[in-house]
Amino acid sequence: MNLGLNIAQKIIKEHLLSGEMIPGKEISIRIDQTLTQDSTGTMAYLQFEAIGIPRVKTKKSVAYIDHNTLQTGFENADDHKYIQTVASKYGIYFSKPGNGICHQVHLERFGVPGMTLLGSDSHTPTCGGLGMLAIGAGGLDVAVAMGGGPYYLSMPKICKVNLKGSLKPWVSAKDVILELLRLLTVKGGVGKIIEYGGEGVKTLSVPERATITNMGAELGATASIFPSDEITRQFLKAQGREQDWVELCADADAVYDEVIDIDLSSLEPLAAMPHSPDNVAKVKDIGKIKVDQVAIGSCTNSSYTDMMKVAAILKGKTVHPDVSLVIAPGSKQVLNMLAQNGALADMIAAGARILESACGPCIGMGQSPATNAVSLRTFNRNFEGRSGTVSAKVYLVSPEVAAASALAGFLTDPRELGDAPVVEMPDKFLINDNLIIPPAEDGSKVEVVRGPNIKPFPVNKPLEDNVKGKALIKVGDNITTDHIMPSNAKLLPFRSNVPYLAEFCLTPCDPDFPKRAKENGGGFIIGGVNYGQGSSREHAALAPLQLGVKGVIAKSFARIHMANLINSGIIPMVFEDEKDYDLIDINDELVVENARQQIITGNELIIKNITKDMAFKVKVLLSERQVNMILAGGLLNYTRENG
Ligand code: MIC
Ligand code: SF4
DSSP: OOTTOOHHHHHHHHHEEESOOOTTSEEEEOOSEEEEOHHHHHHHHHHHHHHTOSSOOSSEEEEEOOSSOOOSSHHHHHHHHHHHHHHHHHTOEEEOTTSBOHHHHIIIIIOOTTOEEEESSTTGGGGGGGTOEEEEOOHHHHHHHHTTOOEEEEOOEEEEEEEESOOOTTOOHHHHHHHHHHHHOTTTTBTEEEEEESGGGGGSOHHHHHHHHHGGGGGTBSEEEOOBOHHHHHHHHHTTOGGGOOOBOOOTTOOOSEEEEEEGGGOOOEEEOTTOTTOEEEHHHHOOOBOSEEEEOTTTSOSHHHHHHHHHHHTTOOOOTTOEEEEOOSBHHHHHHHHHHTHHHHHHHHTOEEOOSSOGGGGTSSOOOOTTOEEEESSSOOOTTTTSOTTOEEEEOOHHHHHHHHHHSBOOOGGGGSSOOOOOOOSSOOOOOTTEEOOOSSGGGOOOOOOTTOOOOOOOOOOOSSEEEEEEEEOOTTOBHHHHSOOSTTTGGGTTOHHHHGGGTTTTTOTTHHHHHHHTTOEEEEOOTTBTBSOOOTHHHHHHHHTTEEEEEESOBOHHHHHHHHHTTOEEEEESSTHHHHHOOTTOEEEETTHHHHHHHOSEEEEEETTTTEEEEEEOOOOHHHHHHHHHTSHHHHHHHHO
16 A cells, blocks of 8 residues: 555545545545445335346445334335345345344444445444445435446545543543534534544444444544454454454554544543534533433444443343333344343343334434433434424433433433443354345346335436526524434335425424425525535435425535435535525525526526525535536436436
8 A cells, every 4th residue: 555545545545436535526436335224225226226227236235124113004114125125136135124223233244344335324434433434325326336336425634533542431432422523513524534543542442433433424524434453353253254354554654634632531421412413511510410211222322332331230220210211232133142141131120121123212213202301312313303202302422321320310420330330342243144135146036016105206307597496495504304304203104205205394494395395386495504414315305306496505515415415406505605695585586597507617606586686606516527417407317318
């Protein structure tokens, strides 16, 4: 390898298909592995089928069922059948419901240091804990990658987080990433890869590293990555996959765009308070607030070691009478090991409600808290309403804080409990892949089963010359995809039915938005800073498309959502002067004249506000390829036109 490269640059260089590795410039890379989960997967596979390639061209592609496992009607079960049959036909491994959360299972069974992974879920960077360049994207991008196509992204800046020291007892990997969120905020990682280094790295196990890389998604980062070292090798060996190990570290003279120092030994137990993962404070400073629910699990904190710590804290005790404690071990491997060594019995005896190994409460699939309840969760997102209860106050904490608080009935700094449990990494994990179904050898014989809930998805038309419409809604900063396309137990079953979902688009911000959009034949969305942060769900672009939205004018965009808008042929526009945001009112009539010509000739558009008789400028920060996608009316049309 060349001298002077950091880990991220080394992997990108090895996978580079086009472009130069200059921050901000568009590059494309080869994708080795893909993953999908069921709530984005149905759409991704419908799109893969629309592209028309007979067999995936990746080294490994895996389809997980982990989000929509609450089968309250035929819809989810139908989607599972569709995904199972489509996976078998096209050469994709199928991880059955019950096998676990995609990121946890991928880390255990499939992730390979030095490879690239593209997943239709924003927490795909979890596998960065193994030294993999793992990126979350919209389903259509994943579909293209499955077909062997390049993945385009803008070359990120590489930010080094230099770790020194080691964590004190009761302080957890979760506190490391919460500290980074406190420092950088939910938009601090946009356009960056966060690369961990320094002496402190070797004090962290792979699952701890994965907790940290997982929540890099909350920073808005493109990816997060750790070196692949002796600890990685031990982990892979314990998973029976030592042959997948390669060493990966930054060159001694590697250069970074930014460096942040974190002294692990200075950290204390932290919590992200409602309603944002960056609203972080010390547990001891928040004080002993009364707790109604504690939920332990999710792709952030559901590893074997996390669960063993929780079991040790609960052992021989009883959950507080006013607290409902739910625990979802992250994978069948974890659950089975807990069952075999008795830790599961300790949890059950203490009064924990054991949930299946799936996303569950993290995405509002059950366990919504009571009205005004305080819910402590070891998860990664606490956006308002995401739990399924709008008035609930969700705090994000480590498993240690969660378990200690479940016993006490109030938010508890676990350091009050005395000696911290010591949990060793196992020499050997329990390996049994019987819930992972390999694809059919001959896909042509497999019939894809499509239930009645699977509806055709909307496809845009080529860009019009005059893009005209009303400002249909005006929202503030940091609007999440949970606002744009809410997800909960009632809506998730309709992820393969965009026309139905569209009726709920942006309703947390304005219940009349879908009606207004339809009555006006579409128009524009006006947004603030970091519009579209959070999930990779392309439904947050497809639902607006279904309602006729032509463009989003915002102060800035989150990475995956902006890519999803472009893929759908919706123009993402950034105010040149943020003050113009204040001058637009809802229902103002806007027009981009000669839009096709304007978008071809420059990265600036003039928008006329007919109602206010004024004009303002917006930037369209698009590569030539993206301009062509907008002209064609989205990636599918563009791919069809260009083969
Ligand atoms: C999430 O955590 O928000 C999800 C649910 O996993 C999403 C995917 C989805 O919306 O289906 C994500 O993070 O991409
Ligand atoms: Fe599942 Fe929650 Fe992780 Fe999303 S963040 S993949 S919903 S566990």
